[in-house]
């Protein structure tokens with residue numbers, strides 16, 4: 123695969139995960155979430171293979187390889203990389219990009235969720251892009267009603283059964299960069315909301331949550347549906363849409379759960395399991411990812427059946443994963459029948 127694009131995109135700024143994109147927009151530039159352009163590429167596997175040809179090891183997370191190649195494929199010359207709160211592989215990735223002539227800007231979410239430290243990081247990001255903090259705050263105010271529309275898609279999925287789990291996933295995950303143009307994104311999501319309100323609701327008999335990082339496989343939502351379930355909660359994607367009220371940028375990114383400790387995530391998962399009436403949780407883990415260790419904590423602390431699902435490369439899931447999802451849903455189905463049967467005894 124040829125990674126050099128037809129033309130470099132001077133106004134595009136690659137991001138390796140969700141950051142305060144308000145700063146990038148306030149600079150008159152376009153954030154490009156490299157994860158999103160990698161996974162929506164017509165041939166994401168070829169991007170992974172190209173990274174491997176360029177020396178990335180086969181026993182390394184494919185998201186890292188994909189975003190590396192996607193940056194080149196999309197002509198990105200400047201990247202904001204998150205050096206704390208996301209992935210330690212990003213450090214080496216940023217160094218590789220630097221050796222290849224890309225400009226790299228660091229951003230860190232302080233592990234202890236320290237408000238002053240985060241405030242200073244946001245100011246540092248503003249300085250790196252020559253942005254006045256007040257202008258970034260104005261962009262945040264403009265984004266709030268757009269994010270609220272993504273929350274509405276989530277609600278239409280979880281409460282009315284009109285949007286699918288995949289719809290909810292797609293709109294919320296896209297809030298990391300608003301596809302580089304939030305006005306266009308706003309028009310698109312308004313049209314989508316118009317169209318789904320007329321849909322016939324689907325009452326899923328088994329309501330599932332999806333915890334962990336967004337899956338690299340292409341068919342998880344469809345496979346769950348094929349076996350009679352519906353994903354009505356997307357944990358990380360919801361976080362990318364900034365679900366909690368906040369007075370300013372610092373508070374917004376302090377309340378954002380993904381980059382900090384697992385315990386506040388567990389509390390949020392427990393609350394959403396109750397609020398959404400979930401019958402089970404799929405914990406998606408990526409091959410070769412340190413976050414797999416969180417599986418033990420989720421299993422210890424959440425009182426709901428959990429299926430741990432691991433994938434490596436982009437594309438459809440293998441037969442074994444299909445079988446495991448089928449067996450998990452069958453188990454939930456049997457479990458749900460039991461109380462009703464007991465009432466007739």
Ligand code: SF4
Nearest residue numbers: 183185186209408411
């Ligand atoms: S899936 Fe894990 S290893 Fe891969 S980029 Fe994300 S945090 Fe890093």
